[in-house]
Amino acid sequence: MREAEQTRQLILDVTSEEIHKNGFQATSLSTILTQCNISKGALYHHFANKQELGYAVFEEIYTPMFLSMWEPAVTQEDPIQGLCDFFESLAKDMSCEEVICGCPVNNLSQEMACVDEGFRLRILAMQQKLNTLISENLRRVSEQLRSDLDYSQVSYFIVSAFHGSSSLSKSTQNKALFQTVMAELCVYIKSLQKN
Amino acid sequence: MREAEQTRQLILDVTSEEIHKNGFQATSLSTILTQCNISKGALYHHFANKQELGYAVFEEIYTPMFLSMWEPAVTQEDPIQGLCDFFESLAKDMSCEEVICGCPVNNLSQEMACVDEGFRLRILAMQQKLNTLISENLRRVSEQLRSDLDYSQVSYFIVSAFHGSSSLSKSTQNKALFQTVMAELCVYIKSLQKN
DNA sequence: ATTATAACCGACCGGTTGGTTTGTTGTAAA
DNA sequence: TTTACAACAAACCAACCGGTCGGTTATAAT
Numbered sequence: 001m002r003e004a005e006q007t008r009q010l011i012l013d014v015t016s017e018e019i020h021k022n023g024f025q026a027t028s029l030s031t032i033l034t035q036c037n038i039s040k041g042a043l044y045h046h047f048a049n050k051q052e053l054g055y056a057v058f059e060e061i062y063t064p065m066f067l068s069m070w071e072p073a074v075t076q077e078d079p080i081q082g083l084c085d086f087f088e089s090l091a092k093d094m095s096c097e098e099v100i101c102g103c104p105v106n107n108l109s110q111e112m113a114c115v116d117e118g119f120r121l122r123i124l125a126m127q128q129k130l131n132t133l134i135s136e137n138l139r140r141v142s143e144q145l146r147s148d149l150d151y152s153q154v155s156y157f158i159v160s161a162f163h164g165s166s167s168l169s170k171s172t173q174n175k176a177l178f179q180t181v182m183a184e185l186c187v188y189i190k191s192l193q194k195n
Numbered sequence: 196m197r198e199a200e201q202t203r204q205l206i207l208d209v210t211s212e213e214i215h216k217n218g219f220q221a222t223s224l225s226t227i228l229t230q231c232n233i234s235k236g237a238l239y240h241h242f243a244n245k246q247e248l249g250y251a252v253f254e255e256i257y258t259p260m261f262l263s264m265w266e267p268a269v270t271q272e273d274p275i276q277g278l279c280d281f282f283e284s285l286a287k288d289m290s291c292e293e294v295i296c297g298c299p300v301n302n303l304s305q306e307m308a309c310v311d312e313g314f315r316l317r318i319l320a321m322q323q324k325l326n327t328l329i330s331e332n333l334r335r336v337s338e339q340l341r342s343d344l345d346y347s348q349v350s351y352f353i354v355s356a357f358h359g360s361s362s363l364s365k366s367t368q369n370k371a372l373f374q375t376v377m378a379e380l381c382v383y384i385k386s387l388q389k390n
Numbered sequence: 391a392t393t394a395t396a397a398c399c400g401a402c403c404g405g406t407t408g409g410t411t412t413g414t415t416g417t418a419a420a
Numbered sequence: 421t422t423t424a425c426a427a428c429a430a431a432c433c434a435a436c437c438g439g440t441c442g443g444t445t446a447t448a449a450t
Contacts, residue, residue, distance in 0.1 A: 004397060023306065026220055029438065039399045040439085046397090050438065100309050109366035110305045111218065114295050124367050150379075156363065156372060157356065157379035164359025168351065171304035172319045177351060184345075184352035188383055199427060224408065234429045235409085241427090245408065 008046045010036050015053060016061040020104045023111050024054050055118055058108060063126050066105045070130060074137040080144070080193060083158070084186040091179040099178060102170035106163045131155050138192075145192050154192065161185050203241045205231050210248060211256040215299045218306050219249050250313055253303060258321050261300045265325060269332040275339070275388060278353070279381040286374040294373060297365035301358045326350050333387075340387050349387065356380050 014035045018027045029050060033040055047053040073079070073086035101107070105126070112119035134155040138145065162185065169178035209230045213222045224245060228235055242248040268274070268281035296302070300321070307314035329350035333340065357380065364373035 007397080022310070023220075025218075026310075028436080030436080041400070041441090042398050044439075102305070102309070106362065107305065110297070110302065110362055113366035113368065114297070115217070115221075120366070120368060124369075127363070127367055150375075153375045153379050157360075157376050157383075160359030160363050160376045161352065161356045162359065163362050164355035164357065165352075167301065167305055167358050167362065168322070168355050171308035171315070172322055173308065173315060174319075180345075180348045181352050181355045184348050188352075191386060202427080223406075225406080236411090236413095236430070237428050239409075 004046075007036075007038065007042060011038070011043060011046060011053070012057055012061055016057045016104070019054070019057060019108065020101050024108060025111065025115075051116070051118065054112075055122065058119065058122050062105050062108065063122075066103075066126065067130060067133070070133060074134050079134075079137045079141060080189055083189055087162070087182045087186055091175075091182040094175065094178065096175065099169050099175045100173050103163065103166045106166055110167075127159070130159060134158065144194060146194055149192060158185070158189065161188070199241075202231075202233065202237060206233070206238060206241060206248070207252055207256055211252045211299070214249070214252060214303065215296050219303060220306065246311070246313065249307075250317065253314065253317050257300050257303065258317070261298075261321065262325065262328070265328060269329050274329075274332045274336060275384060278384050282357070282377045282381055282384075286370075286377040289370065289373065291370065294364050294370045295368055298358065298361045301361055305362075322354075325354060329353065339389060341389055344387060353380070353384065356383070 011032065015027070015032050018032060018035070021027075029040065029043065033043060036043075043053075047056065070086070073082040076082040105123075108119065109123045113123050114120070131152060135151040138149075138151050138154065142149075142151075161181070165178055165181035165185070168181065169175060206227065210222070210227050213227060213230070216222075224235065224238065228238060231238075238248075242251065265281075268277040271277040300318075303314065304318045308318050309315070326347060330346035333344075333346050333349065337344075337346075356376070360373055360376035360380070363376065364370060
């Protein structure tokens with residue numbers, strides 16, 4: 001009964017990596033089974049089907065990972081500086097594998113949102129959570145920012161630019177390109193401040 | 196001999212739509228055959244395999260469509276205004292289907308760049324073409340723009356933001372969100388001008 | 391010790407995939 | 421009219437897919 005949870009977690013971990021590399025639809029159960037060194041019966045004991053396994057990966061792996069990545073950047077005293085530092089360190093420390101595979105959340109969103117309603121709703125919920133996280137922390141320091149800002153709009157733009165550059169660097173497999181766009185994103189973010 | 200080219204074109208058109216809707220890997224040959232009302236022999240007479248068919252769609256459909264979409268926006272007298280008009284009309288006239296399916300080029304790039312080298316190289320070439328198209332036309336009016344600009348960097352940022360917002364609106368299936376981010380992108384673009 | 395059930399195994403299933411092969415038809419040059 | 425080849429048609433193939441199911445083992449309560 002104790003190892004059961006370990007098996008479940010192993011399946012989630014392996015599956016999340018495999019989805020990150022190949023996408024959800026192109027990830028076959030057989031490769032998951034091989035990597036986990038378990039049988040098909042074991043997998044179907046823990047998850048009803050492939051779809052439910054995908055949902056579990058998104059909810060238990062991707063969403064927490066993604067939100068906890070952004071959270072410290074905006075909750076610190078100066079979210080403007082926090083975001084810039086975040087993007088810079090991201091561009092600097094990103095491994096070549098991460099450049100090639102892209103952002104897991106972005107990948108899965110692109111692939112599954114228009115195909116599977118369950119994924120779409122989960123993605124939507126996560127995006128809204130992220131938007132309020134960013135926009136509310138910007139509003140927190142609104143006295144330092146320009147008066148003409150629509151915080152929700154700005155937040156969505158920042159996330160869009162991030163995902164877009166992650167896409168671009170992934171599709172061209174060019175890390176320098178990611179750094180370039182991140183640098184310009186920082187220029188934009190700092191332009192939100194007064195003066 | 197005359198209808199042969201028509202058949203080939205029909206296959207390309209149907210396949211490009213199907214890839215746009217479902218992605219390349221999830222598009223099966225059988226659905227293409229059904230929609231074209233042809234046999235498998237006919238398809239394999241015109242294309243060596245599914246991969247080559249995909250390459251042909253990218254080169255003969257997607258790339259010209261994508262470049263001809265951007266080109267008039269930046270080649271007019273004022274590329275800054277041209278880009279803003281372009282994005283605004285795009286956000287306004289975009290059909291719900293286009294919102295849901297996203298940008299075909301962006302979709303295919305995301306899906307195939309890290310999986311298939313042939314796709315990656317074609318995508319890379321197209322992105323570089325687009326970048327020079329935008330950056331050279333910005334440089335053309337450099338006397339109207341800020342002096343601290345890196346034109347290539349700015350161009351990549353614009354394209355990234357565009358793809359990112361197209362991604363976001365696709366994954367959330369929210370047209371208003373696309374308009375929102377496009378509006379903020381125009382704000383950014385206009386900030387490139389002097390004063 | 392018995393019993394119940396969670397945890398897991400692996401053979402099997404129908405269906406689909408991309409791809410091959412053999413055969414037919416239309417057309418155009420010789 | 422014969423010949424040659426482009427342009428298809430359709431049956432067929434092995435491989436793989438997600439999913440099912442009957443059976444086995446381990447564990448924990450009774």
